[in-house]
Amino acid sequence: MVPLSWYIILSAVIFSIGVFGFLARRNLIIMFISIELMLNSVNISLAAFSHYLQVMRGQILIFFVITVAAAEAAIGLAILIAYYKNNPTIKVDEINLLKG
Amino acid sequence: MTTPQIFFAYFAIAMTVLSLLVVTRRNPVHSVFWMLVLFIHIAALYLFLNAEFLAAIQIIIYAGAILVLFLFVIMLLNLKQEETVKKYQAQWPFGAGIAIIFAIFLSMIVAKITVLPALGAYSIEAIKAEGSMMTIGKVLYTKYLLPFEIASLILLVAIIGAVVLAKKRIE
Numbered sequence: 001m002v003p004l005s006w007y008i009i010l011s012a013v014i015f016s017i018g019v020f021g022f023l024a025r026r027n028l029i030i031m032f033i034s035i036e037l038m039l040n041s042v043n044i045s046l047a048a049f050s051h052y053l054q055v056m057r058g059q060i061l062i063f064f065v066i067t068v069a070a071a072e073a074a075i076g077l078a079i080l081i082a083y084y085k086n087n088p089t090i091k092v093d094e095i096n097l098l099k100g
Numbered sequence: 101m102t103t104p105q106i107f108f109a110y111f112a113i114a115m116t117v118l119s120l121l122v123v124t125r126r127n128p129v130h131s132v133f134w135m136l137v138l139f140i141h142i143a144a145l146y147l148f149l150n151a152e153f154l155a156a157i158q159i160i161i162y163a164g165a166i167l168v169l170f171l172f173v174i175m176l177l178n179l180k181q182e183e184t185v186k187k188y189q190a191q192w193p194f195g196a197g198i199a200i201i202f203a204i205f206l207s208m209i210v211a212k213i214t215v216l217p218a219l220g221a222y223s224i225e226a227i228k229a230e231g232s233m234m235t236i237g238k239v240l241y242t243k244y245l246l247p248f249e250i251a252s253l254i255l256l257v258a259i260i261g262a263v264v265l266a267k268k269r270i271e
Contacts, residue, residue, distance in 0.1 A: 002108045002148070004213065010112045012206030014119050016199040021123030023195030024188050029128040029174060033135055036166065037119055040142055043158075051149040055220035056239045059151055060247075063240065066161055067251045071258035073166050077173045078265035084177055093189060 007048030014041035028090045032076055039069045108148065115141050128179060132170050139163045150224050153232040 014037060021034030043062050050058025080090070089095065101109070118138040125131045139162045146155040189195070227235050240248055 001102070002104050004216075006108060006112065007149075008210045008213070009207045010115065012203050012210065013116055015206065016203035017116070017119040017123060019202055020195050020199035023198060024192035025123065026189050027128060029170065029179070030123065030125075030131055033128075033131055033170065034123055036135070036162075037122060037138075040139070040162075044142060044145060047146055047149045047151055047154065051151070053216060053220055054223045056222050056235060059154055059236055060240055060244050062151075062154055063157070063236070064247055064251055066157060068254060070161060070166055071254050073169060074258045074262045075265070077169060078262040081173065081176065081266045090177065090179065 004048060004052045008045060011041045011045035011048070014038075014044070026091045026093055028080055028092050028095075031092065032073060032080075035076075036069060036073065039065055104148070111141055111145055111148075115145075128174050129171070132167055132174070135170075136163055136167055139167070150227060151232060153236055 018034045018037035018041060021037065022031050025031060025034070043065055046058040046062050046065070048058075050056065050062075083095065084090070087095065087097065115138060118134055118141065121134045122131050122138060125134065139158060143155040143158040143163075146152075146158060222235065230238075
């Protein structure tokens with residue numbers, strides 16, 4: 001029997017790797033990918049709790065998290081494409097048109 | 101270590117290594133491919149947790165739609181692999197420190213849960229009696245009907261927004 005705390009620690013580790021990827025990379029595509037990584041780690045935690053507490057709420061919430069992640073990835077990438085037409089870069093520190 | 105624990109140990113180590121590979125590759129296509137392998141491992145972990153329908157949904161939607169969307173955008177932007185440009189931002193040790201502090205905090209606080217609330221009604225036998233998909237369907241369409249309809253509105257907004265944002269402007 002795998003203890004519940006193992007799943008939580010795995011979810012925390014993958015979440016923190018996603019945080020590192022979001023904060024430390026310059027490439028916008030990799031930043032979007034790290035957001036997906038963070039959402040997936042939360043999914044793992046929800047599935048573990050749903051299994052160990054014997055409720056269905058966790059699995060239903062995973063459903064909605066996957067839906068919202070798909071919608072947010074689509075909109076984020078559309079914004080990136082729209083900006084790329086003006087300023088053809090994906091390095092996040094070169095996107096500084098509003099800088100004072 | 102029992103056999104499920106050995107399998108879980110493989111999945112845990114593999115997922116940690118894969119997520120590190122995802123965030124550290126220079127070529128974004130390599131990142132997306134490692135992410136594909138990571139999603140398949142996550143789907144296998146859902147199978148561990150008696151959520152077969154969610155494992156199928158994970159592969160269909162994440163590996164089949166979101167990853168393909170990423171690959172299309174990378175292809176559309178025609179990103180070439182940079183050799184000499186810096187990969188990380190200037191403040192990347194700060195980001196690594198924050199991530200390590202997050203991991204330590206979450207592991208110390210959340211993993212110490214010993215007292216769980218009373219167990220619900222959906223034990224493994226109850227879910228296996230009807231199948232994972234039937235159980236999720238019964239709960240989703242009765243108790244969680246409003247969030248389901250709101251999720252469909254979110255998808256509608258995403259469709260319209262993506263089309264409007266990425267369209268070519270006719271001057």
